[in-house]
Structure formats: structure tokens, C-alpha cells
Amino acid sequence: MTVEAPERRGTTVVADRAVQRIAEQVVSGLGGVGGAARRILGVPLGADDPEQPANVTARVRDGRIRLAVELSVDYPDPVSRTTRAARERLVRDVGEMTGLVVDRVDITVTALHSDRSRERSLA
Incomplete structure (x- = not known):
């Protein structure tokens, strides 16, 4: 075998x-973290739903990945700590799974969800 x-x-x-x-x-x-409503020109199409997946857009160029993520955060979790953990996990796991370098992860928090807001949405 050659x-x-x-x-x-x-x-x-x-x-x-x-x-x-x-x-x-x-x-x-x-x-x-939870999902975010899809948006067109900044206007949500539906409601932010913690049970839905986050919106992710990926761009691969020259072996490098850029991610844009829209998600919601559970209240009262600290937004900065939650987004930092999400960013670190994305860089590590996506990089490992693809063999490419994740050089940028932009995260937009579209909503904060509490147990109380979930109860209201179920009623």
C-alpha cells in the first residue's frame, strides 16, 4: 500500500x-441558556422560548470559524458568566469536532427567562 x-x-x-x-x-x-425567536430586521417572529434551541449562524473561511449566536439566559443567572461559559464551550467543542479554529463567537442575549415567566407562558 502506497x-x-x-x-x-x-x-x-x-x-x-x-x-x-x-x-x-x-x-x-x-x-x-435557551432559544431565541427568529428575527427579521430586528423584529422577533414569535416569542423567545427557553425550550427552543439557540439561533446559530456559522461562517467557515480559510479553515477558521466565526459563529453568531442568539440565545436567552435564565434569570437570575449572571449574563456575563453564562455567555463567557457558552463562548468557551463553543470554541473548545466546535474546534475539536471540526478540526478547525473558532476565532470569533458573537453572542446576543435576546431575553432573560425566570421560572415566573415560564409559568405565565404556560397559562
């Missing part, structure tokens, strides 16, 4: 959509 030199084997391309799905799974496994 082993080809690395430069002759070809390249592996990871699609934006694949990275997006991986990042969505990573975020869904985090505690203290």
Missing part, C-alpha cells in the same frame, strides 16, 4: 451548515 503525501491527498471542506448544526448541539447542552 501512502500519498498530504498535499496530494486533497482537502477536507466543512460546510457552514455542518458547523452551524454542531454549534447548535453544543449550545443546547449548556445549562442556563
Whole structure:
């Protein structure tokens, strides 16, 4: 069996959509975060729902990943600590799963959810 030199084997391309799905799974496994309503021109299409997955947009260019994440945070969890933990987990896990470098993660917190707001939405 002949082993080809690395430069002759070809390249592996990871699609934006694949990275997006991986990042969505990573975020869904985090505690203290929930989903965000889809938005068009800043106007929410529906309500922010802690039971729905976060909105993630991924862009892969030159072996580097940029993520934009919209999510909600459970109240009274500290927003800065929650988003920092989400960012660190995304960088680590998405990087490990794709073999690419995650060089930027922008997080937008669209809502804070408390047990009380969940009770109101169920009623």
C-alpha cells in the first residue's frame, strides 16, 4: 500500500451548515441558556422560548470559524458568566469536532427567562 503525501491527498471542506448544526448541539447542552425567536430586521417572529434551541449562524473561511449566536439566559443567572461559559464551550467543542479554529463567537442575549415567566407562558 502506497501512502500519498498530504498535499496530494486533497482537502477536507466543512460546510457552514455542518458547523452551524454542531454549534447548535453544543449550545443546547449548556445549562442556563435557551432559544431565541427568529428575527427579521430586528423584529422577533414569535416569542423567545427557553425550550427552543439557540439561533446559530456559522461562517467557515480559510479553515477558521466565526459563529453568531442568539440565545436567552435564565434569570437570575449572571449574563456575563453564562455567555463567557457558552463562548468557551463553543470554541473548545466546535474546534475539536471540526478540526478547525473558532476565532470569533458573537453572542446576543435576546431575553432573560425566570421560572415566573415560564409559568405565565404556560397559562
